[in-house]
Amino acid sequence: MEPDTKRRKGTEYDTDLWDVLPVLSDEQSRDTKLLDAYAAPITEKRETSRLVKELAVVYPLPDLQHIKRVRARKDKNAPHPLEVIVCLASDVSGLESQRSTLADLLSSKTIDSRGLGEPFLVQIPASPPLTRPQFERASKHWPTSFHEDKQVTSALRGQLFSSSEKAKMGEYMNAAIQAARSGHALGMDAVGAVIVDPQSGQIVAVGHDCRQGTHPLHHAVMVCIDLVAYTQGGGAYEYEKYPACRYSVPESQVTTSHDDLSKEGNHCSSDKAMENGQLYICTGYELYVTREPCVMCAMALVHSRISRVFYGAASTDGALGTKYKIHCQKDLNHHFDVYKGVMLQACEELLDLK
Amino acid sequence: MRGQAGGAAGFLQPPDSDVQSWMAKAFDMARDALENGEVPVGCLMVYNDEILGKGRNEVNESRNATRHAEMVALDQVLEWSRLKQLDPKEVCKLTVLYVTVEPCIMCAAALRLLHIPLVVYGCKNDRFGGCGSVLDISSDDLPHTGASFKCISGHRAEEAIEMLKTFYKQENPNAPKPKVRK
Ligand SMILES: [Zn+2]
Ligand SMILES: [Zn+2]
Numbered sequence: 001m002e003p004d005t006k007r008r009k010g011t012e013y014d015t016d017l018w019d020v021l022p023v024l025s026d027e028q029s030r031d032t033k034l035l036d037a038y039a040a041p042i043t044e045k046r047e048t049s050r051l052v053k054e055l056a057v058v059y060p061l062p063d064l065q066h067i068k069r070v071r072a073r074k075d076k077n078a079p080h081p082l083e084v085i086v087c088l089a090s091d092v093s094g095l096e097s098q099r100s101t102l103a104d105l106l107s108s109k110t111i112d113s114r115g116l117g118e119p120f121l122v123q124i125p126a127s128p129p130l131t132r133p134q135f136e137r138a139s140k141h142w143p144t145s146f147h148e149d150k151q152v153t154s155a156l157r158g159q160l161f162s163s164s165e166k167a168k169m170g171e172y173m174n175a176a177i178q179a180a181r182s183g184h185a186l187g188m189d190a191v192g193a194v195i196v197d198p199q200s201g202q203i204v205a206v207g208h209d210c211r212q213g214t215h216p217l218h219h220a221v222m223v224c225i226d227l228v229a230y231t232q233g234g235g236a237y238e239y240e241k242y243p244a245c246r247y248s249v250p251e252s253q254v255t256t257s258h259d260d261l262s263k264e265g266n267h268c269s270s271d272k273a274m275e276n277g278q279l280y281i282c283t284g285y286e287l288y289v290t291r292e293p294c295v296m297c298a299m300a301l302v303h304s305r306i307s308r309v310f311y312g313a314a315s316t317d318g319a320l321g322t323k324y325k326i327h328c329q330k331d332l333n334h335h336f337d338v339y340k341g342v343m344l345q346a347c348e349e350l351l352d353l354k
Numbered sequence: 355m356r357g358q359a360g361g362a363a364g365f366l367q368p369p370d371s372d373v374q375s376w377m378a379k380a381f382d383m384a385r386d387a388l389e390n391g392e393v394p395v396g397c398l399m400v401y402n403d404e405i406l407g408k409g410r411n412e413v414n415e416s417r418n419a420t421r422h423a424e425m426v427a428l429d430q431v432l433e434w435s436r437l438k439q440l441d442p443k444e445v446c447k448l449t450v451l452y453v454t455v456e457p458c459i460m461c462a463a464a465l466r467l468l469h470i471p472l473v474v475y476g477c478k479n480d481r482f483g484g485c486g487s488v489l490d491i492s493s494d495d496l497p498h499t500g501a502s503f504k505c506i507s508g509h510r511a512e513e514a515i516e517m518l519k520t521f522y523k524q525e526n527p528n529a530p531k532p533k534v535r536k
Pocket of ligand 2: 422423424457458459460461462
C-alpha cells in the first residue's frame, strides 16, 4: 500500500471504506432458474456408461449441455454412489402421478433398464452458471460445468482493483465531488462528473449539473460529454458561467491550440483521428460520476462509446443498475463495464444536499 | 398506425392533413441530414400550430453523439420559451413532436423529462428505439423521470427506413463515402 493512502486514513481517500463492485447483467446476477427432472440411482456401477449412452438417445437434454448427467453422492454411506438424470419432468408431462416409477418413465422407450433404481424428483439448473456465486448456488441442486471468468469472480469479491488503483479512482471521484459542490453553490443539484483518459491518467473534462437557469437537460454527464466534444473541435453549449465545468485537450491527442477550438474552428486534426478510428467521441475514456446516471445520460454514454463508468451512489430511476442496465442491454451496439460504490459515503452525502 | 392518443395528448393531435404537412417538413430535415453525412433523422416541435423547433442530427458536426434531431429541436423550444418568458415545462406540455424515426432511448428520456405529451413518428428504430423497440421509456413507470408520453407511429415509415438504409450503406467502408461537411 502506498504511504500516501495510509496517511489519509479516515478521510475520503481511505480506500478501505468503500468497495468497487461490478454492476452485472441480469443474466449474471439473478438466481438460476431450476427445472424439475427425474434422477435414479445406478445400482450396478459397471452399467453406468451404457446407461448414460442409452439415456442420451431416448431422453437427450439438448439445451442443458452444462448439466452433468451423472453425479456422485456426497454421502459416503449411501447405498448407491452414483445417480443419473433419467429425463426432465416436462419430457413425461403426460404422466399423472408425481411419483412415477421407472417403468412409467421408460414405458415407450427402447432401453435396457438393467442397473437403474427407482426414480425420484430433483431440480436441475436450467442455464449454465455465469458467475462463481451462480455456480455455487447451482451446484447445491445438481452438478454443472462452469467456465469461470476470473475477472468477474474477483470483481464480485471487490478484489479486482489494487489499493493504488482505488486511490487513483478516489482522486477522480473527488474531482467529481468538488465539481458537484461548486454546482451546488450555484443552486444546482449536487452531481458532478469527470471524464478521464485512462491511457495518460489525464482528466479530459469536468462537469456538474447545470439544470437551474440554463437548460433542464444539462445533467452533469451531458455537460461532460459536450466538454469532450470541445476537445475534438466541436461542442454545442457555452459554459462560461460555470468555471468548474472545464476541459483540457489530452496531450496525446493534438497540438491544436485552444484558439482553434471554437465551433467554426479547424477540425482537420480531429477529422484525421476520427478517420483512423482512434477517436470517436468518448472511445477509450472512462467516466466517474457521483450518482448513477439517469436513462438519458446512460444512453448518451452508449452513443458516445464510453469504455467504463464508475459511480458512487445509486439513484431511484438509475439506468446503470437500478431500473435498467443499459450498459449491457441486448440489441444495443455498444456495451461497457459499470462499477459502483466508489467513495460511496461522500457521494451519498451529496444526495442529501438541498 | 399504433398507439391510442388519449387525454391531453389526444386533444393535441391535429387532423390527418396537418399531420401530413408537419411530417413532410420533418422529412425535409432528415434529407438535409443525409446530404450532410449525418444519420437521416429530422423532426419538428409544434405548439399551438406554430413550429417552435426544427432539428436534424448534427452528431458529426458537433463531435457530440447526443446531438440528435430531437435534442436540437428541444433547444429551440427552450430558447423560444425563454424569450417569451414562459415556463418551458408549460410550453412543452402542449407541444407535439413530429419525427421521422422512433426516438432513441436517450431522446425518449429527454422528452419525458420535459413533459412532451405526444410523439408522432415514422418508422421503428430497431437499433436504439426508446418507445418500444429496444426499451419502452415512453410508457415505463419512471416516477423520477418526468411524465410518460403517447406515440402514434407508422407515418411514411417505408420512406424513413429507406433513408436510413441509404445512410448505413454509405457508412460501409466499401461503399462510396458520403459528403461530410467540413
Ligand atoms: Zn441524467
Ligand atoms: Zn435520440
